[in-house]
Amino acid sequence: MFGVVRFRSARFWPLPVFLVCLSLLLPWKAQPFSGVVPTLAEGESDRIIYLTFDDGPSTNTIPLLEVLEEYGIRATFFVTGQYEGDTAALLQAIAERGHTIGLHTYAHMYDEIYSYSEAFFADLQKVDELVQQATGQQAVLYRFPGGSLNSHCPKWLRQQLRQQLAERGYIYHDWNVESGDQGSRVLSAEELFENVVKGAQQAGEGPLVILFHDTNHCATTPQAVNLLIEHFLEEGYTFLPITEKTPPIRF
Template identity: 30%
Template sequence: MLKHAILYPSFLVAGCIALLIGIFGGSFAWFFAILLLAAGMTAWGAFDIRLGYFAHAFFRKKYHAEGRIALTFDDGPSPHTAEVLRLLKAYQFKATFFCIGKQVLAHPDMAKQIIDEGHVIGNHTYSHRQSFGFLKEKDVVTELERCNVIIQQSVGKKPKFFRPPFGVTNPSVAKAVQHTKQQIIGWSNRSLDTVTWEEDKIYQRVCKKLKPGDIILFHDTSQRTVNVLKRLLPYLQKNGYISVSVDDLLNLHAYEQ
């Protein structure tokens, strides 16, 4: 697995050698090539949570999943969460909701209903700031802790799972989750339900990539997603898949013991 801790010193050494070659050989081509490669790798590592470049993230169950997948819903609770819960109940599927603290404050009854119906709640920061990828460690910790407190006050459980907004990981996020002792949960199947407007395309995209052990990313924030679920849930059932919560899929604890 690619790791920032291994590659960063390698880039540094290679960069220094290339700089010396430039100074004494007259061509800085290698130096700029390494600089470009390091910048590219940093950006790729920050936005592809599966690489585990800056921090370890669980993103699927590799072995012995036996038709089990985990549906996950980010950015709620919202007025659409009730319909998502109704559909999950109809198919007896369990899911994991990565809630934004502010949204839990706005819809506390919905957060309680998620728990009462046997689903799991994870942390998706207090405010889901657009600038999340540029926050310092202490600001990421504040975002995590404020969300933890709100979830604990609303449903009586302190989440262990954290999903970074936009799937961004970087050194600040890596240190922050060490501080709050939380685990990063990514995904292996992304519906793109917030950027694709056509419901059929979202449905086809998820089905085409579907494998046992998948963690599937949705957002419980639109009627579009609800409509996709109305097709997807019967498809999953017909093809022998069941959705379980992330803790169940990965054999982890969802809440602080």
């Protein structure tokens, strides 16, 4: 179905009213969450990297999966409903290869989802149902579009959303290293690699949560991931997927 790709070193009312009403009338939530955020056990290694990919799936998802599979590494994909192709097949491919699927947003339209809480959760419910229908999995991880501290979401709403996410059983995660692969200019794999290495140095001690994207725009991301995996494995790092037991990195 998909080709194998391997790399080697080298407005307040834009949402339909019925969606908002549906989110109010039909209660829905993820699996119960205790509200206790886990922490690293004493003596546990902090030389850990969590590779995360936002805004997919897309045509670049399969090349990414092939790179990760080559090294036996599992990652975390915070997915959307934006792809115009066979989203369900790509979500299935992510799940079948043992990666974690988290929720990001369905439409990724800041003005809509950050207008009021009902609009936010109507959008979230759509991507939640998309993942469940495609994979049979109930996602409990979430990443805010733009991160949990962004200029699009007013402070009063931000506080509401964080509280309501926890009440519904979701755990949100940010990041502490950016690759820069979603800028207006497509960076080379080497440039992305250098961004990550520099960001890792600035992050200091502790686990690294690296932000990548797997949109159609990010054609060089798979090769950059290949480069950084080899580099950080040599540095003694372990690559892990985020799970509901992973201590969140938050802004």
